[in-house]
Amino acid sequence: MKWTATLLKFSLIATCGATTLASSNIPLFDMIEMASSTPKAKSQQYTEKIYPLEIVNKTTTKSSKETAKKAPVKAVKAAQKTKANPKAKSKSTLPVQKATVSKEAEESISASAVQKVDQMNKVNDLLAFSKGDTSGSVTCKNCSVASEFAAMKFNECSPKNNYMEESLERKKTSNSYIGALIRTPINKKPMIRPVCIETAMYLQSAASGPVVNYKTCSGGNAKNAPARPCVSENYFTLINNSFEVVSQCxxxxxGEGESAAAQKQNILAVFGMITVESGFHVNIMSKTGAGGIGQFTQPAINAVNKMISETEEFLLTHPDARCQKLATEFLKEDKRMGSKNTCDRISITEGNPVTNMIYTYAALKEANDYFDNNIFNDEKMKAKFALSSNELAKIKRATMIWSHNTGYAGLKTPLTKLLTTKYAKKKVTNADTFLAELKEYARSYPNKGNAGSKARIKETANYYAKIQTKIDLVQEGAAGGSCLN
Known part of the structure; x- marks a missing residue:
C-alpha cells in the first residue's frame, strides 16, 4: 500500500493545491438575468443574490414574479501568478490547470505545510457506502492543508472524462437558472466551505466499476461513461452554487421551528449524506438503479412525486424571489423528475443537479414528517424525551438522514424497540448516547425489509455513523475545521 499512498499523495497535492476560485466578497448569485425566453417576460429581471438570502417582497400569487434592478458587480482583480509547488508535479494522475495565487498565499505555503500534507494516510479506508456499494473511495488526513493557503485547483480534462464540458459550456451561456449558477463567482462564505465540497468530489472513485457507473445522456438515453467527469471549474462551480442555493432556500x-444553529447542522448532515451517496457527482448510478446527487431509485422518485406539490408551494410562497424561481423553473409538471427515465435523475439538460437536490430535500422533509407523526409528536413516545430543543433536533436530524438508507419502517422498527424496552421506565437525557444505542438496536432488531443479509443489516446499522465519520474526515483533512461557515 506504500506505493499507492505515495501516488495518492502527489495526486491530491495536484488537485488540492492552488486556487482559481474567486475569493472576493461578491455575494453568491449577483447580477444575473433570469428572464424567461418568452418575449413578454424578457423585460422582467430581478437581482440574483442567494447568499446571504435577503428578504424581498413576497408574491401574492403563484404566478407573480418579482422585478428588480440588476445590482452592479465590481470586477475581481486576478491574483498574481506564482511558481507551482515543486512537490505537485510529474507523478500526478490528475493533470491540472495552472493556478494563480496571491503573494500572501505564496508566502504562506511553508515547509511545515508541505510536511503536513505528507502525513496523508488511510488510503481506500472509506467505501462508497450507498445501496451496498463497495467501490473504493480515497481519503487522507490533512491532504488539503496547502489548499487552505492556495485553495482549489481543477482538473485539466482529458478525452476520457471531458464528456460533460460541452453541455456545461452550452448551459453557461444560456438564459437559465443553471447557466446563472455556472456563471456566478463562488462566494467567500457559503453555508458549506467550497474546499469541503471539492474534497467530497475527489473522494468518489474516479472510474466506473462493478458497483457504480458514471453515465452520459444523449437523446434521453443513458450510456456508461468510462470515468468520473473531470472536476473542471464550470462543473465544480455548478455543484457548489447549486447546493448553496437549494440549501439556503x-x-x-x-428544519421548521428549529433554531438557526440546528438548521445549520441539518445542512452539514445533508452535505455528509450526499458525500456518502454520490460524492456530489451529477451522473453517478449504482448497480441497484439509484442515480444522481441524492441517489434516487424509481420507488423513491414516485414517493416524492406524490408530495412534490407541497415542496412547490413552499418555494412559490418563499419570501425570497430566488427561491420562488426554483419552483417555477424546476418543479413545473413537465420539469419534474420521472421514475422511468434515468436521464431525469442525472442529466444537466434535465435541470440537474438542482432538480435532484430539490428532490433530496423533499424526501428528507417527508421523512421528517413521518417520524414527527409516528414518534416525536406521539403522546406516549414524545414523553420519553427529556432533552433541550437542540438536543432533540439532533435526534430528529439523525432519523431524517438515517432513513434515507433504511427506509422509514426500516428505522422505525429499531427506534420503537429501543424506546419501549431500554427506555420503558426512564427518559432519554443524552442524544449522543441514544443514537449510539439506536445503532446497536438497528443491528439487533432490523426491520424485516433490511434483514435479508448480514451485509444489509451492517449497512443500515452503520449508515448514519458512516456519514458522521466521513464529515469528520473531510473537515480534518480538507477544511482544517468545521465545513460550516
Missing part, C-alpha cells in the same frame, strides 16, 4: 423546510 430549503433549510427551513426540513
Amino acid at each position: 430549503m433549510k427551513t423546510y426540513i
Whole structure:
C-alpha cells in the first residue's frame, strides 16, 4: 500500500493545491438575468443574490414574479501568478490547470505545510457506502492543508472524462437558472466551505466499476461513461452554487421551528449524506438503479412525486424571489423528475443537479414528517424525551438522514424497540448516547425489509455513523475545521 499512498499523495497535492476560485466578497448569485425566453417576460429581471438570502417582497400569487434592478458587480482583480509547488508535479494522475495565487498565499505555503500534507494516510479506508456499494473511495488526513493557503485547483480534462464540458459550456451561456449558477463567482462564505465540497468530489472513485457507473445522456438515453467527469471549474462551480442555493432556500423546510444553529447542522448532515451517496457527482448510478446527487431509485422518485406539490408551494410562497424561481423553473409538471427515465435523475439538460437536490430535500422533509407523526409528536413516545430543543433536533436530524438508507419502517422498527424496552421506565437525557444505542438496536432488531443479509443489516446499522465519520474526515483533512461557515 506504500506505493499507492505515495501516488495518492502527489495526486491530491495536484488537485488540492492552488486556487482559481474567486475569493472576493461578491455575494453568491449577483447580477444575473433570469428572464424567461418568452418575449413578454424578457423585460422582467430581478437581482440574483442567494447568499446571504435577503428578504424581498413576497408574491401574492403563484404566478407573480418579482422585478428588480440588476445590482452592479465590481470586477475581481486576478491574483498574481506564482511558481507551482515543486512537490505537485510529474507523478500526478490528475493533470491540472495552472493556478494563480496571491503573494500572501505564496508566502504562506511553508515547509511545515508541505510536511503536513505528507502525513496523508488511510488510503481506500472509506467505501462508497450507498445501496451496498463497495467501490473504493480515497481519503487522507490533512491532504488539503496547502489548499487552505492556495485553495482549489481543477482538473485539466482529458478525452476520457471531458464528456460533460460541452453541455456545461452550452448551459453557461444560456438564459437559465443553471447557466446563472455556472456563471456566478463562488462566494467567500457559503453555508458549506467550497474546499469541503471539492474534497467530497475527489473522494468518489474516479472510474466506473462493478458497483457504480458514471453515465452520459444523449437523446434521453443513458450510456456508461468510462470515468468520473473531470472536476473542471464550470462543473465544480455548478455543484457548489447549486447546493448553496437549494440549501439556503430549503433549510427551513426540513428544519421548521428549529433554531438557526440546528438548521445549520441539518445542512452539514445533508452535505455528509450526499458525500456518502454520490460524492456530489451529477451522473453517478449504482448497480441497484439509484442515480444522481441524492441517489434516487424509481420507488423513491414516485414517493416524492406524490408530495412534490407541497415542496412547490413552499418555494412559490418563499419570501425570497430566488427561491420562488426554483419552483417555477424546476418543479413545473413537465420539469419534474420521472421514475422511468434515468436521464431525469442525472442529466444537466434535465435541470440537474438542482432538480435532484430539490428532490433530496423533499424526501428528507417527508421523512421528517413521518417520524414527527409516528414518534416525536406521539403522546406516549414524545414523553420519553427529556432533552433541550437542540438536543432533540439532533435526534430528529439523525432519523431524517438515517432513513434515507433504511427506509422509514426500516428505522422505525429499531427506534420503537429501543424506546419501549431500554427506555420503558426512564427518559432519554443524552442524544449522543441514544443514537449510539439506536445503532446497536438497528443491528439487533432490523426491520424485516433490511434483514435479508448480514451485509444489509451492517449497512443500515452503520449508515448514519458512516456519514458522521466521513464529515469528520473531510473537515480534518480538507477544511482544517468545521465545513460550516
